[in-house]
Amino acid sequence: MQELxxxxxxxxxVSGSAIALVALGFSLVYHTxxxxxxxxAALYASGGYLFWYLSVGQQFDxxxxxxIATLFPALLSLFLWLIIYKPLTNSGAEHNxxxxxxxxxxxxxxxxxxxxxxxxxxxxxxxxxxxxxxxYLQLIVNIIVITVFLLITSTTxxxxxxxxxxxxxxxxxxxxxxxxxxxxxxxxxxxxxxxLSAGLSTNDLGISPFTGVHVFINxxxxxxxxxxxxxxxxxxxxxxxxxxxxxxxxxxxxxxILSLSFAVLIILMLVKPDGLTGLARREA
Amino acid sequence: MxxxxxxxxxxxxxxxxxxxxxLVIGHAKLISLGQGAIFGAGAYFMALSMIRxxxxxxPAIMIxxxxxALIGLLIAWPSARLKGDYFVLTTLGFQFIIFQLTxxxxxxxxxSDGLGGIPSPRWPGLSDESQPYFILSLSVFITALVFMLYYxxxxxxxxxxxxAMSDNELLYKASGxxxxxxxxxxxxxxxxxxxxxxxxxxxxxxxxxxxAFNLDKSILILTGVMLGSLTRLRGAxxxxxxxTLLPEVLRFAGLPAAQGASLRQIIFGAVLVGLMFFISWRxxxxxxxxxxE
Numbered sequence: 001m002q003e004l005x006x007x008x009x010x011x012x013x014v015s016g017s018a019i020a021l022v023a024l025g026f027s028l029v030y031h032t033x034x035x036x037x038x039x040x041a042a043l044y045a046s047g048g049y050l051f052w053y054l055s056v057g058q059q060f061d062x063x064x065x066x067x068i069a070t071l072f073p074a075l076l077s078l079f080l081w082l083i084i085y086k087p088l089t090n091s092g093a094e095h096n097x098x099x100x101x102x103x104x105x106x107x108x109x110x111x112x113x114x115x116x117x118x119x120x121x122x123x124x125x126x127x128x129x130x131x132x133x134x135x136y137l138q139l140i141v142n143i144i145v146i147t148v149f150l151l152i153t154s155t156t157x158x159x160x161x162x163x164x165x166x167x168x169x170x171x172x173x174x175x176x177x178x179x180x181x182x183x184x185x186x187x188x189x190x191x192x193x194x195x196l197s198a199g200l201s202t203n204d205l206g207i208s209p210f211t212g213v214h215v216f217i218n219x220x221x222x223x224x225x226x227x228x229x230x231x232x233x234x235x236x237x238x239x240x241x242x243x244x245x246x247x248x249x250x251x252x253x254x255x256x257i258l259s260l261s262f263a264v265l266i267i268l269m270l271v272k273p274d275g276l277t278g279l280a281r282r283e284a
Numbered sequence: 285m286x287x288x289x290x291x292x293x294x295x296x297x298x299x300x301x302x303x304x305x306x307l308v309i310g311h312a313k314l315i316s317l318g319q320g321a322i323f324g325a326g327a328y329f330m331a332l333s334m335i336r337x338x339x340x341x342x343p344a345i346m347i348x349x350x351x352x353a354l355i356g357l358l359i360a361w362p363s364a365r366l367k368g369d370y371f372v373l374t375t376l377g378f379q380f381i382i383f384q385l386t387x388x389x390x391x392x393x394x395x396s397d398g399l400g401g402i403p404s405p406r407w408p409g410l411s412d413e414s415q416p417y418f419i420l421s422l423s424v425f426i427t428a429l430v431f432m433l434y435y436x437x438x439x440x441x442x443x444x445x446x447x448a449m450s451d452n453e454l455l456y457k458a459s460g461x462x463x464x465x466x467x468x469x470x471x472x473x474x475x476x477x478x479x480x481x482x483x484x485x486x487x488x489x490x491x492x493x494x495x496a497f498n499l500d501k502s503i504l505i506l507t508g509v510m511l512g513s514l515t516r517l518r519g520a521x522x523x524x525x526x527x528t529l530l531p532e533v534l535r536f537a538g539l540p541a542a543q544g545a546s547l548r549q550i551i552f553g554a555v556l557v558g559l560m561f562f563i564s565w566r567x568x569x570x571x572x573x574x575x576x577e
Contacts, residue, residue: 036369084557092571093564096315099372100510101560103317107503107553115546213499217380220373255388262377266362269370 008246014135016242017142018201022215023222023234024149025193028186030223031166031231036099039080040194040219041212042109043073047195048207049113052122055203062203069199070192077191078184080105106213114209121208134204141200145193146235153231162186214258221265289416291528293488296423298524300430300481302508303517307434307474309506310514311443312467313450318359318375319505321382322475324497326352326482328386328393331402331492336392341405345483349476355382356475357468364467379499386494398493402486423484430477431517437473438517446470500549507552510559527552 022044029037051069054060060068084105088098124134153159164172165182173179198207198215218241219234226237241261248260305319329351333344355378363374386393393399407418437443449456449466457463486492508527513519531548 036372088560088564091561091564091568093560096313097560097564099315099369100506101557103503103506104553104556104560107556108550111546111549111553115543115550210499214380217373217376224370224373255384258377259381259384262374262381265377266374270362270365 004250008250009243011249012243012246013239014139014142014242015246016239017139017146018197018238019215019218019222019242020235020238021142021146021193021197022219023226023238024146024231025190025197026216026219027223027231027234028162028190028193032162032169032186033085033183034095035085035102036095037102037190038099038213038216039077039102039105039109040190041216042106042113043077043191043194043212044198044215045110045113045207045209045212046076047073047198048202048211049117049122050195051199051202052124052207053117056122056125066196066199066203069202070196073195073198074188074192077194078188081184081187110209110212117209119209121206122202123206124203134200138200138204141196145196150232150235217258218261221261225265225268286416289420291532293416293420293423293484295524295528296420296427297481297485297488298505298508298528299427299521300484301478301505302512302524302527303430303434303520304474304478304481305505305509306512306514306517306520307437307446307470309509311438311446311450312470314371314467314471315506316375317372317499317502317506318377318379318382319478320497320499320501320503321379322352322355322359322478323482323485323501323505324386324492324494325355325382326475326479327486327492327497328399329479330483330486331399332392334402334486335399341483341487345480348479348483352479352482353472353476356472359475360468360471364464364471375502376499379502383494383498386492386497393494394492396494398491400491402490402492404487404490419484419488423488426480426484430480431521433477434517442466442469503549503556504552507556510556 022040026037026040029035029040047069050072051065054065054068055062084101085098088101093101153162161172161177161182164177165179169179172182198212201207201211201215219238222237222241223234224237225240226233226235241264244264245257245261248257252260301319301323305316308314308316308319326348329348330344333339333347334341339347359374359378363371387395389395390397404415404419405422406415410418445456445461445466449461449463453463456466504527508523509520510523511526512521512523530551531544534544534548534551
């Protein structure tokens with residue numbers, strides 16, 4: 001019984017830290033721009049597939065595959081912001097229109113991937129995880145990246161600007177701080193986190209075209225559960241959701257994960273609308 | 285001729301789905317990514333009551349409508365109380381939940397094998413050859429009924445209330461009306477009329493596959509609404525026409541079926557993005573001319 005509990009807890013920590021990391025990446029863009037950035041799902045998929053192609057297809061070593069799989073979605077994210085979101089926002093697009101455009105980009109990228117790589121799930125090669133089991137590698141990297149991020153946002157000037165930008169982008173612009181570069185950096189970081197997380201998870205479990213959408217939903221649930229407006233909230237929400245999901249897997253089976261996380265989300269939103277860490281929501 | 289009849293029936297089904305989705309997405313300005321699942325839920329209600337309970341067509345479609353109205357209330361229950369993005373998130377969630385239910389409850393729904401042997405309604409004394417024409421007439425009749433219903437609805441108090449609510453939620457609330465109530469009503473109503481399309485689909489295809497009601501279908505319906513019109517009934521028909529004919533055009537262009545499916549989704553994605561650019565560009569231009577006057 002005790003062993004089972006420990007097993008649930010460890011699995012929960014691994015998947016929880018993974019969800020926390022993507023939630024962090026998603027919240028960087030979501031909390032500052034308020035775009036329903038579902039393209040994030042496609043960025044994640046692109047990172048995962050690139051990692052799989054490099055490590056399994058081209059026999060690259062783990063570190064360089066991970067590096068390229070992180071770099072590419074980061075640049076893609078920045079590029080998409082420059083050619084899609086920014087011009088749309090500049091010409092006064094409404095919230096819903098940005099959302100629909102984001103759905104469109106997601107479709108294009110995901111189906112480009114499935115056109116090139118095929119629909120079948122790609123499994124990780126067993127040779128890769130030899131030095132360190134893939135799960136523990138994932139857990140360690142996740143924890144390091146999350147900790148570094150939380151430190152940066154809570155202690156540095158950049159983090160201060162980030163929080164100010166989240167609270168009131170217009171005021172920050174009036175104070176003479178360049179929103180353009182700040183938003184660019186956020187999109188770059190967010191895409192990079194999506195890619196890194198996708199690479200790590202592909203190394204452990206493999207990837208299929210719609211994995212990104214599931215991950216996106218988890219990330220969004222974590223952000224909402226953790227409390228909107230706070231980056232640490234996303235992390236708390238992710239860990240909470242991961243442990244909950246791993247308990248659900250033991251009790252009911254993996255096919256019901258998403259349904260039950262949603263049930264929890266809905267209950268949580270109705271009972272505690274400001275999330276676990278509770279911070280008043282800024283209106284979109 | 286058979287091909288023409290098939291396309292025409294599919295067109296009618298899409299027209300029903302799109303005009304129903306228009307109420308939520310266009311009139312109430314609530315972007316939904318769960319229309320495909322609502323469509324699927326209706327089809328499964330229909331099929332299960334016809335196969336498992338041996339109910340004839342008309343009462344079965346009533347059950348599907350009632351069932352879908354309940355599903356609509358279920359979706360509205362959390363999401364009408366929450367703002368903005370949470371509605372999309374909830375509908376996206378329901379999309380996956382309904383898929384998981386139809387896919388995993390294989391003892392009831394047939395799971396990944398699908399659900400076959402759905403009987404078609406038959407007109408007494410009609411030969412087998414004219415059966416497709418009968419289904420076509422039935423679908424034209426139901427589609428006309430749905431469009432008339434929406435025509436009346438949008439000109440009624442209910443329609444005006446929906447527009448008032450979507451224009452300014454706060455003002456609507458301030459005038460003593462319940463936003464939650466009207467959102468629940470309209471989401472439930474839209475789901476109920478979607479069930480008519482689901483019922484037609486079930487009895488025409490005679491077979492249901494959970495994959496036919498996935499996120500792609502939801503995005504397809506969203507594209508149809510966006511392409512046609514957010515508010516005009518004629519636009520819903522135009523949207524249905526485009527999303528029915530585009531795959532056929534692609535097929536005639538000689539694309540292999542395997543790539544065709546992906547390529548079609550890519551085109552729909554590009555259409556969505558392009559459309560958003562067009563809409564915001566047009567609004568900007570309008571604002572400029574207004575300012576100049």
